[in-house]
Amino acid sequence: MSDNETYDVCLVGDGSGGKGAAVSAARDGAKTLLIEAPLSLGGTSTWAGVNNYEPAAGATGLPQELYERLAEHPYAESIQRRTASYHPDRPWGIYDRSDHTDYRLTLNRRCGTALTFEPKTTSDATIDSVKEAGVELRPSTRFIQVQTSDKRVQSIDIQGNDFDGRIQAGVFIDSTADIYLARAAGRESAIGVESRNAYDEPIAPEQPESVLNNASLCYRIAPLPPEESLQIDLPPDGIDLDELRPVTSIRTYANGDRNMNPLHLMTGQEAFELGYRAYEESEKRIKAHWHPLQTRYGFERWKMTWVSPMLGIRDTHRLAGEHVLTEHDVETPLEQTENKEVVTFANHGLDFHDSRSSRQLVNGPYGIHFRCLLPREYGNLLVACRGASLSSIGASTCRLSRTMIVLGQAVGTTAALWGDDVKAHDASRLRETFKAGGSE
Ligand SMILES: Cc1cc2nc3c(=O)[nH]c(=O)nc-3n(C[C@H](O)[C@H](O)[C@H](O)COP(=O)(O)OP(=O)(O)OC[C@H]3O[C@@H](n4cnc5c(N)ncnc54)[C@H](O)[C@@H]3O)c2cc1C
Known part of the structure; x- marks a missing residue:
């Protein structure tokens, strides 16, 4: 079948960031489509066998809700x-x-x-919460290409078992991890390790390096x-x-x-x-x-x-967005952060998995800016996945699954509340919405 459909919000990618964004957008009233790649819901944290949430500050709200669903099933979590x-x-x-x-x-x-x-129970619990929220799921479907004009995504082409067509939406969300949609739309991105000069990060190397975790x-x-x-x-x-x-x-x-x-x-x-x-x-x-x-x-x-x-x-392309989360953000304790754009926090150590030396502890929880989820000078596109705008040092601490779910929550709620005018978002209102939904 070939078709042409219109939504308020269209999400590509069904991993941690994607499920957080989809549930939030739909709960906040947006007509939401989630394009589900062939391996059923969950992405890396389910089907790549990363069946583990490391200790992480800030993982209340949707991650906690998922845990509570799992706890209802015997042997589903430990x-x-x-x-x-x-x-x-x-x-x-x-x-x-x-x-x-x-x-x-x-x-x-x-x-x-x-x-x-358990991956299967987690995937099933996620499908239940996505469907209960009213998200339309498009199974076994891939994003193929994008149509853009006036610094906006106009539509995308998708291909699946029972659908082959074009999707129009007010807002598009890229949750593909490797930011396929943002890159196809010509948005700037980075890969590997930036030089010290790029963001003035003290522990970055003198020269850029082609090193990936x-x-x-x-x-x-x-x-x-x-x-x-x-x-x-x-x-x-x-x-x-x-x-x-x-x-x-x-x-x-x-x-x-x-x-x-x-x-x-x-x-x-x-x-x-x-x-x-x-x-x-x-x-x-x-x-x-x-x-x-x-x-x-x-x-x-x-x-x-x-x-x-x-x-x-663990690591490929990352957006170069309106704000890049760097070593400076990570080293600034949350209580000293003045930035009003902070929407959540994290505290995992810098972990490069031996590709270079790691440091297991940061100074405490640090804030993550909403503008890490926005491509530069662009309209109706948001990024909710590990390919968000993070330096390689920022990504080494920030990419945990539950942090991605919460960033997805920020993106989905923004898409629903501010529609295609995402730049008009108000981070303090977002934080209030999260608190009302049980987040810290
Ligand atoms: C080996 C390993 C160990 C880790 N250990 C931990 C840990 O212990 N604790 C922890 O919290 N985190 C851990 N992480 C990090 C964490 O798992 C990931 O960073 C996180 O799951 C990424 O979520 P995401 O939403 O960004 O991407 P993903 O979960 O990868 O989701 C991306 C989704 O997009 C879909 N997609 C891609 N292209 C398309 C397309 N063209 N069309 C449609 N869909 C598409 C993919 O199929 C996938 O489902 C680990 C990661 C790895 C790899």
């Missing part, structure tokens, strides 16, 4: 604490289920309490039932096991299975250069990654039961 750290003799760190059951503990980095969830293909393991005999999978040929570092971040699902996040599987540049072939290559490498864990590092009686269908990409 709150947990780190029980073992990496060690030269044991290349993994692990979080185990904890008796603490208060979601609020996961908002405090000092408690070190995280949350792990590592990519991971996460997988799941389960204990072997006592009656099942031990099965050691052989690693594929052609991979140097001594070269591949089996460093793994391990989280525990509510049913006791483990979520394995191989931290040094593939560099971000390699994943970028391999493009769609990166998944196939990573699949080979995880078999090699799993082999030493199983034979040398304590997982003899476990088996691999699931490989996430999406490669976990």
Whole structure:
């Protein structure tokens, strides 16, 4: 079928930012369309096996609501604490289920309490909340191209199983992570590490660097039932096991299975250069990654039961928007921030996953400006995903899933309240709307 349709708000991309934006826009009264890519709702935090929310300040409101929905299902989520750290003799760190059951503990980095969830139940719970809000979902559909004029998006072309056509909307929201829509509309973007001069960031290198955070293909393991005999999978040929570092971040699902996040599987540049072939290559490498864990590092009686269908990409294109969140913003504690445009806050450490040295702590919660979500000198387009306007240093702390849901909330509410006149938004009114909806 080919068609032509009109909405108040059209969202492309159904990950963390997209679901936050879609639910908020629809709840605030906008006729909202969400274009859902082939892998069902959830994006990276579900289908790339990133089934974990690290401790994060500011994750109240919609993230908390999602947690409460999950808590209604048996074995859908587990709150947990780190029980073992990496060690030269044991290349993994692990979080185990904890008796603490208060979601609020996961908002405090000092408690070190995280949350792990089942991907399918999370996707289903998200679909329920999106539909209840009145969002129209367009399943298995991709954004293909954009039509622009007068510094505005006029319409986009989408292609799916049962729909192939053009969508018009008052406001368009790019939640594709890699900002496909914003880039197709000619908006300025950046990739890699900026030089110190770019934003006067003290820890930035003298020269720009083509460095991207590592990519991971996460997988799941389960204990072997006592009656099942031990099965050691052989690693594929052609991979140097001594070269591949089996460093793994391990989280525990509510049913006791483990979520394995191989931290040094593939560099971000390699994943970028391999493009769609990166998944196939990573699949080979995880078999090699799993082999030493199983034979040398304590997982003899476990088996691999699931490989996430999406490669976990931490870092690609970022918008160069009206405000760029830099080291200066991140280092300014929230209470010292005078900027009236702040719509939420975060406090994750600077984490480059060994692509360069990291620092686990920032000075405390810092504010995120609404203008990080606005392309420069442009009309009806907003960005709600990790491709928002963040320097590579800003992105290294800010891109957490729950922070993206909350930024999505800011974008969706803005689109509904101010329509295509997004520049007229009022951040203090946005904050009031959030508070009324249960956010901090
Ligand atoms: C390995 C790894 C570990 C991480 N660990 C943690 C962690 O422990 N805790 C934490 O909070 N965060 C973690 N993060 C970060 C966090 O998961 C991501 O930054 C966050 O999920 C990104 O959300 P997003 O909405 O920006 O993008 P995504 O969730 O990736 O969503 C983008 C969506 O857009 C869709 N899309 C793309 N192109 C199109 C198109 N043309 N048409 C239609 N749809 C399209 C995609 O299919 C996808 O569903 C990790 C990330 C990775 C990769």
